[in-house]
Amino acid sequence: MILKVENVSQIYGAGTPTETIALKNINLEINEGEFIALIGHTGSGKSTLVQHLNGLIKATEGKIYYRGRCIYDDDFNMKELRSHVGLVFQYPEHQLFEEDVFKDVCFGPKNLGLSKEEIEKRAYAALKAVGLDESFYKSSPFELSGGQKRRAAIAGVLAMEPEVLILDEPTAGLDPLGRDEILDCIYKMYKEKGITIILVSHSMEDVAKYADRLIVMNKGEIAFDDTPHRVFKHYKELEKMGLAAPQVTYIMNRLKNEGFAVDTDMITVDEAADAIMNMMKLEKIND
Amino acid sequence: MIREITFGQYYAADSPIHRLDPRIKLFGTLIYIISLFVANNIVSYAVAALFLGIIIIISTVPVKFILKGLKPILFILLFSVAFNAVLTNGEHVLAKWGVFVISTEGLIRAAYMGARLIMLIMGSSLMTYTTTPNELTDGLEKSLGFLRKINIPVHEMAMMMSIALRFIPILIEETDKIMKAQMARGADFENGNIIHRVKSMVPLLIPLFVSAFRRASDLAMAMEARCYHGGEGRTKMKPLQYKRADYTGYIIVLVYFAVIIATRILFKNVLHF
Numbered sequence: 338m339i340l341k342v343e344n345v346s347q348i349y350g351a352g353t354p355t356e357t358i359a360l361k362n363i364n365l366e367i368n369e370g371e372f373i374a375l376i377g378h379t380g381s382g383k384s385t386l387v388q389h390l391n392g393l394i395k396a397t398e399g400k401i402y403y404r405g406r407c408i409y410d411d412d413f414n415m416k417e418l419r420s421h422v423g424l425v426f427q428y429p430e431h432q433l434f435e436e437d438v439f440k441d442v443c444f445g446p447k448n449l450g451l452s453k454e455e456i457e458k459r460a461y462a463a464l465k466a467v468g469l470d471e472s473f474y475k476s477s478p479f480e481l482s483g484g485q486k487r488r489a490a491i492a493g494v495l496a497m498e499p500e501v502l503i504l505d506e507p508t509a510g511l512d513p514l515g516r517d518e519i520l521d522c523i524y525k526m527y528k529e530k531g532i533t534i535i536l537v538s539h540s541m542e543d544v545a546k547y548a549d550r551l552i553v554m555n556k557g558e559i560a561f562d563d564t565p566h567r568v569f570k571h572y573k574e575l576e577k578m579g580l581a582a583p584q585v586t587y588i589m590n591r592l593k594n595e596g597f598a599v600d601t602d603m604i605t606v607d608e609a610a611d612a613i614m615n616m617m618k619l620e621k622i623n624d
Numbered sequence: 625m626i627r628e629i630t631f632g633q634y635y636a637a638d639s640p641i642h643r644l645d646p647r648i649k650l651f652g653t654l655i656y657i658i659s660l661f662v663a664n665n666i667v668s669y670a671v672a673a674l675f676l677g678i679i680i681i682i683s684t685v686p687v688k689f690i691l692k693g694l695k696p697i698l699f700i701l702l703f704s705v706a707f708n709a710v711l712t713n714g715e716h717v718l719a720k721w722g723v724f725v726i727s728t729e730g731l732i733r734a735a736y737m738g739a740r741l742i743m744l745i746m747g748s749s750l751m752t753y754t755t756t757p758n759e760l761t762d763g764l765e766k767s768l769g770f771l772r773k774i775n776i777p778v779h780e781m782a783m784m785m786s787i788a789l790r791f792i793p794i795l796i797e798e799t800d801k802i803m804k805a806q807m808a809r810g811a812d813f814e815n816g817n818i819i820h821r822v823k824s825m826v827p828l829l830i831p832l833f834v835s836a837f838r839r840a841s842d843l844a845m846a847m848e849a850r851c852y853h854g855g856e857g858r859t860k861m862k863p864l865q866y867k868r869a870d871y872t873g874y875i876i877v878l879v880y881f882a883v884i885i886a887t888r889i890l891f892k893n894v895l896h897f
């Protein structure tokens with residue numbers, strides 16, 4: 338277990354007219370090598386929760402443990418925690434500031450106090466991993482397109498080589514192609530380096546495709562925490578929370594209602610296609 | 625952290641004070657500030673404090689919230705009180721050490737100074753707690769409308785002010801967000817010597833400026849797209865109009881001011897300075 342969240346509650350602006358309970362008694366264990374997706378309606382507390390995981394927000398109540406050590410202890414080194422638990426914010430391109438992309442990516446590793454060679458090595462590797470063309474390395478981050486900025490910003494966190502990489506809606510506002518490219522590169526990294534990933538997302542399709550564990554937040558509480566297959570079985574409940582299951586799940590359910598003998602368990606297009614093919618083959622044999 | 629500043633914020637509630645016309649609130653605040661400088665004895669101060677207390681109770685803004693607003697000026701407050709206490713020469717010297725003198729007069733003066741500053745901040749922040757920035761600028765625009773005759777662009781200035789006020793919370797939020805994003809990349813804003821700290825501001829300030837300019841240009845575009853062209857011939861959806869309560873408000877403020885002047889004359893020898 339790499340991170341443990343114990344009875345964490347977060348109240349913003351306690352005692353003011355704008356008091357909001359963002360998190361209510363959250364308990365969570367995150368194990369090494371998991372690919373976790375975090376979904377929830379707008380304002381359900383996803384961003385708040387992930388910011389707790391690297392100590393950017395201190396919980397109003399409860400504790401968070403990194404490898405068994407409470408991160409709120411006085412002698413706990415927050416900077417070190419942040420180098421192990423990397424967080425890519427919603428719209429991370431707003432954090433770019435250096436004269437050129439390469440320097441900006443170096444900012445993180447530089448803060449870790451590494452040697453110059455090591456810093457540059459990591460920056461190159463990170464930029465390569467996000468698939469940003471080398472011709473952009475020396476251009477100003479403000480001249481890039483939205484998708485390129487996003488990649489540069491993600492590389493800025495990757496360059497710190499975190500053990501846990503948290504991405505808060507990394508694909509918000511990108512075109513479908515850019516979205517797939519970024520997610521594919523994250524998945525590749527996950528496979529190659531064996532790091533732990535927490536992906537906050539609004540896309541059920543992406544969640545179904547990549548994650549092996551799905552956490553659903555609703556009004557500051559964890560509503561479901563299970564494999565995507567099992568969570569999406571509850572699609573009626575998800576709809577009440579303003580969420581939905583992947584579209585293929587609905588198609589499979591429709592097919593079943595129309596009398597076709599298919600499994601409704603399918604959550605990705607590939608799975609569904611296989612299932613339909615199998616069904617058709619079986620029908621042929623039966624004929 | 626940075627979001628906890630309450631001074632200058634609006635406290636949403638539905639009280640008689642909230643419903644007053646912004647012009648009377650502006651006028652009342654101005655008179656109140658003047659009255660604090662007219663007051664020169666314990667009775668005047670008591671009247672001023674009582675008046676403020678009553679208004680606070682009517683406004684339903686929690687006292688805790690108002691006291692929180694004093695936090696940012698705590699340093700200035702302590703500083704000026706301490707200075708007055710140890711640097712005022714008087715007839716009844718209690719202690720003396722080099723240039724520092726503690727006298728009875730000095731202590732009285734320091735106490736008054738502290739009380740005046742506190743009431744000043746509480747009084748003026750009560751206005752912003754009970755008036756939305758939009759009402760405030762509307763009120764200013766209307767009250768100062770006569771200046772248009774001497775070619776001062778009152779409407780434009782009011783519009784700039786309301787946009788600036790509107791942007792304060794947005795920029796605070798933005799600062800908070802960028803600060804966190806850079807901290808996630810290992811930036812350190814709290815430790816180190818002064819040079820280090822100034823340098824550490826660069827990753828915060830550049831994105832903040834960039835986003836402020838982006839927002840400003842977006843806003844300008846959105847305003848132009850909706851045919852905004854300045855104050856000429858522009859009418860209001862909800863023009864300010866005095867109601868009964870507002871006239872009562874004016875009378876109360878004037879009576880209060882008269883009382884302060886009267887106490888200044890009548891009790892000028894009671895613990896004065």
Ligand SMILES: Nc1ncnc2c1ncn2[C@@H]1O[C@H](COP(=O)(O)OP(=O)(O)OP(=O)(O)O)[C@@H](O)[C@H]1O
Nearest residue numbers: 349350357359377378379380381382383384385386
């Ligand atoms: N810094 C803050 N100060 C006050 N309230 C906040 C703050 N950040 C978040 N909130 C409130 O806490 C709640 C949870 O917000 P959060 O940003 O965690 O939601 P989210 O699940 O990430 O939503 P989204 O999908 O829109 O990003 C919301 O009601 C929000 O208004």
Ligand SMILES: [Mg+2]
Nearest residue numbers: 383384427505
């Ligand atoms: Mg969010």
